[in-house]
Amino acid sequence: MTTTTERAVGQPIERIEGPDKVRGAARYAAEYQVGDDLAYAWVAQSPVASGTLNGVTVDPLVEADDVLAVLWHGNAPRLAEADDPELAVLQSERISYRGQALALVVARTFEAARRAAATLQLDIAEDPHDTVLRTDHPELYAPEKVNPAFPAATSSGDVDAAFEAAPVTVDVTYSTPALHNSPMEPHATTALWAGDDLVLYDSNQHPPGIAATVGALFDLPPERVHVITEHVGGGFGSKGTARPNAVLAAMAAKVTGRPVRLALPRQALFSMVGHRTPTIQRVRLAAAEDGRLTAIDHEVVEHSSRLFEFAEQTAVATRHMYAAPNRRTGHQLVRLDMPTPRWMRAPGEAPGMVALECAMDELAVALSLDPIELRVRNEPSVEPESGVPFSSRHYVECLRRGADRFGWHDRDPRPRQRREGDWWIGTGVAGATYPTMAQPSTARVRRLAADSYEVSIAAADLGTGARTILTQIAADALEVPVSQVRMRIGDSTLPKASVAGGSSGSASWGWAVTGACRALRSSSSSSSSSSSDEATFDSSELIEKQEKDGKHAFGAHFAEVRVDAVTGEVRVSRLFGMFAAGKILNPRTARSQFLGGMIMGMGMALHEESVLDPAMGTWVNHDLAEYHIPAHADIESIEAEWLDEQDDQLNPMGSKGIGEIGIVGSPAAILNAIWHATGVRIRDLPARLDKILPHI
Amino acid sequence: MDLVVNGAEQSLDLDPRTTLLDALREHLGLTGAKKGCDHGQCGACTVLLDGRRVNSCLILAITLSGSEVTTIEGVDHPVQQKFLEHDGFQCGYCTPGQICSAVGMLDEFSQGWPSAVTGSGPPDLSDPEIRERMSGNLCRCGAYPNMVPAIREAAER
Ligand code: FES
Ligand code: FES
Secondary structure (H helix, E strand, O other): OOOOOOOOOOOOOOOOOHHHHHHOOOOOHHHOOOOOOOEEEEEEEOOOOOEEEEEEEOOOOOOOOOEEEEEEOOOOOOOOOOOOHHHOOOOOOEEOOOOOEEEEEEEOOHHHHHHHHHHOEEEEEEOOOOOOOOOOOOOOEOOOEEOOOEEOOEEEOOHHHHHHHOOEEEEEEEEEOOEOOOOOOOOEEEEEEEOOEEEEEEOOOOHHHHHHHHHHHOOOOHHHEEEEOOOOOOOOOOOOOOOHHHHHHHHHHHHHOOOEEEEOOHHHHHOOOOOEOOEEEEEEEEEOOOOOEEEEEEEEEEEEEOOOOOOOOOOOOHHHHOOOOEEEEEEEEEEEOOOOOOOOOOOOHHHHHHHHHHHHHHHHHHHOOOHHHHHHHOOOOOOOOOOOOOOOOOHHHHHHHHHHHHOOOOOOOOOOOEEEOOEEEEEEEEEEEEEOOOOOOEEEEEEEEOOEEEEEOOOOOOOOOHHHHHHHHHHHHHOOOHHHEEEEOOEOOOOOOOOOOOOOHHHHHHHHHHHHHHHHHHHHHOOOOOOOOEEEEEOHHHHHHOOOOOOEEEEEEEEEEEEEOOOOOEEEEEEEEEEEOEOOOOHHHHHHHHHHHHHHHHHHHHOOOOOEEOOOOEEOOOOOOOOOOOOHHHOOEEEEEEOOOOOOOOOOOOEOOOOOHHHOOHHHHHHHHHHHHHOOOOOEOOOOHHHHHHHO | OEEEEOOEEEEOOOOOOOEHHHHHHHHOOOOOOOOOOOOOOOOOOEEEEOOEEEEHHHOEHHHHOOOEEEOHHHOOOHHHHHHHHHOOOOOOOOHHHHHHHHHHHHHHHHOOOOOOOOOOOOOOOOHHHHHHHOOOOOOOOOOHHHHHHHHHHHHHO
């Protein structure tokens, strides 16, 4: 029936939804026309970090014709117990962080809702608060696990003895600030009730997860909640689970009997949807004269909230990067009067590898050894802590090939040697890694006609290219051209998909899609009469059986910076990433993901910082004018390439995740280049010019 | 008030506080222009007002009686095709603003307007010029390196 077609996987196919996106026809959560009686909601947020809300007074004259409801814990519908306490919105008088939703105004117009919310009188009894992370905090404690389920502390050998004995050691502390995901589309929900069923047009990374979570709060089984997530304007982790906007919109729709739209204002994203925890990381490295590491110690201090324990896995990458007989990693937390930190692109690896990879650079300097050679000499043969062999590891190849492509070899290792006009120029390198994961998912394929297939899975495309690569995967598994495949995603009523997170989307969903398509093909090619026009596949069992350890993507970043000797301004003249991330499913979208991660890494190195005001108990730069992310003018030469890596122990496609590895290591490469340019070691991110200037 | 949007006359009865962006999105159903910040900080809401690029979130609609507005839905420009070819976007949320901004920027450029990086003499449309002139449009996905060649090639056509 089918003729052999050229494989679609590996082809640089243009994004399927691209034409809609460039014409403004792609619809996002706040853009659905859901009836003439649509109402708008606006959140009144807490102006204090800790306290009690005793009452809310509404001025009856304000927007009187348009206000439909003012909800707060004194009158809001009761929700069922929430696993995530931040979703128990308007349920209690307790204020746990500044920016917490205290009241919700629902009005006929957006303008009226906003004005009425601004004029609410919140009767608050304020308590003292503590929002400052420090290494001598009396309430520091060691959690049992760090995300998602790693032991918080590991140790083997005798680290202290190794440090005593080592001829060369490095003992450095790096700190990274709180960061905010800041997707361009603020979190938004349009909610309506159809009888007892709830419909949510919601911007998120996991439609079935949102359906289950929000449903549980309203005592509804997941199938009674329909989450539509056709397009998502970025998430970077902050939309991985339901956020308060979905619950508030559903509540408001229930109370008013109208469809309700709640699009969070940009400022609210700095408190209500999560952030990356600040970290203070001490890294100690001990080495023999030849550069071989004898001990690695990585201890992390970070925060969580009063509401619950979120323990970022900052030191976990250190457990498998380099060989050393004596090793220790640990995490300590303090629970502050802050919003709960959440996932932000490469949670753990991104900040953790800043400290490790900068410390490795410092060690290379101490040893007078090329930083690439130092890394090569410490290449492990198996995963050092688990003893499990790597399914594939081409880190050294990334370093070597990257060095060739970047032009590393004639580098003078001494700092502060190249000067052109007012610019000091330097180069730096750093390693990258990200775990390869897959999570259970189910997909369905239907043959609609001899040359037309519909493939369904409740996945979300946040701009990753998921819709496109899944179409390619399905086409290959069905052995038909991509033009015959219609991919349906972004709807919780489709077969259950795992979250678009942890760089696991394509592996998880592609596995299910492959399984379903192969099942359909084998049933139709079998001579029996059971030939069917539909097949479904659930990957749970296969994933359950899989070895989880030893599976990682690797990469190497190279940066060239120039630092203005007069102003201290840093410009990244070149940024180059070489990756070994399994089979690349679509080179066009993959390159964009790598580059996007690297650019966010540049932001982490140079621009991004949520600035805490301890007196107010919040971050003060809570908008896009003051929370700086890279702009067009910050980008000069930037490129990503990859090795042709085969790994048949992963999933049917042989792919590793690529959404996050770009941000891992790129900040360290830039910081190392700043040192090489100027001799100034920045150990407190970001590398603002006021930290550099006094030293050059 | 009356407004010409994408060539069609529109009569609107608006709250005086309604921005052009909200008038387009909530009253005219033209959701192509995006709201990223509502404060003139991101460029996602960029449209063409009487041919010039503006942040529509910063303008009150009632001040615009008789003006002509072009939104992404009314744009038909080579830069759109070039964005597809170069993968000049990921999530697509900044994209309508980037494209409207590019169209407006190319027009400014063709009229000889200088930018902060223009030297003496007539500007030439180098990559640094494009980046400088497009820097009011943020992209959190980091699609910048793909947008610049897309805009350059569209200009060359
Ligand atoms: S929404 Fe207008 S500039 Fe951001
Ligand atoms: S494409 Fe996502 S913000 Fe630009």
